Amino acid sequence: MPRRLACRFTTGAIRVGPDRRHVTLPRLGTIRTHENTRKLQRRIGNGTARILSATVRQERGRWLVSFQVEVKREIIRVSRPGVAVGVDLGVKVLAVMADSAGEIRYVPNPAHYDTALKALRRLSRRVSRRRGPDQRTGQQPSKRWLAADAERNRVHHRVANLRADALHKLTTGLARKIADAGFGEIRRQITYKAGWDSGTVIVANRWYPSSRACSFCGARSGRRPGRTSAETAWSRPEDPRQPGQPQGRSRAGR
Numbered sequence: 001m002p003r004r005l006a007c008r009f010t011t012g013a014i015r016v017g018p019d020r021r022h023v024t025l026p027r028l029g030t031i032r033t034h035e036n037t038r039k040l041q042r043r044i045g046n047g048t049a050r051i052l053s054a055t056v057r058q059e060r061g062r063w064l065v066s067f068q069v070e071v072k073r074e075i076i077r078v079s080r081p082g083v084a085v086g087v088d089l090g091v092k093v094l095a096v097m098a099d100s101a102g103e104i105r106y107v108p109n110p111a112h113y114d115t116a117l118k119a120l121r122r123l124s125r126r127v128s129r130r131r132g133p134d135q136r137t138g139q140q141p142s143k144r145w146l147a148a149d150a151e152r153n154r155v156h157h158r159v160a161n162l163r164a165d166a167l168h169k170l171t172t173g174l175a176r177k178i179a180d181a182g183f184g185e186i187r188r189q190i191t192y193k194a195g196w197d198s199g200t201v202i203v204a205n206r207w208y209p210s211s212r213a214c215s216f217c218g219a220r221s222g223r224r225p226g227r228t229s230a231e232t233a234w235s236r237p238e239d240p241r242q243p244g245q246p247q248g249r250s251r252a253g254r
Helices: 038-046 112-128 143-176 184-197 244-252
Strands: 006-009 022-025 029-032 049-059 062-071 085-089 093-099 104-108
Touching: 022 049, 038 049, 038 062, 093 143, 112 143, 143 184
Parallel strands: none
Antiparallel strands: 006 049, 022 029, 049 062, 085 093, 093 104
16 A cells, blocks of 8 residues: 655745745745635634644545634524434434424435446546556556546545545534544544534434334333334334434433
């Protein structure tokens, strides 16, 4: 596996240009950026942000720069401080959120990779037909191979960016509602974002029997083998029927 190209700057001139299109880095000088830096420049101009370091790395054929920034944030009081939200993460539906007030919300899985899979297969076949590099013989890739590989990398880059954007939007909304999450990246993001809005993250035990608890009153049933978690979600006949697992997750935080 090729070594990742990256370097980190902690001292020297690290600035974001006032035109919001250039950044200045030590040893590299002033570089034009593809994306607008208005959000960071606005915070720096207002005195609410300070750049601590900058990291330059190559990823999928592109050079990226990321800044570690110290930001002053105002503590936001949540609108419903007494409400707990349970979250179940899955594949068909990215997240099902049910709070203790009875509100249920479904977040569909955007499936960015599946959407781009046809294009990736076509581009991968094109790359395989070109003369690529060979470390054993020292063969250098042809220009046609480099062009085809760059085109494939652009698709991978777009899929990764779309996925990251969807996760950030989801976790920012969850943090404002005080939620717990289970998938690694979603849990990592929501843990640090919850503090922005005075939220508290409670991670339910992996063996917590949320699918065997009544979604209304919390009464538990015996194990019913041979069914999926969605099928084992239940409600007692005398209670209103609701999707069970997210409601049970919200009860775990009480």
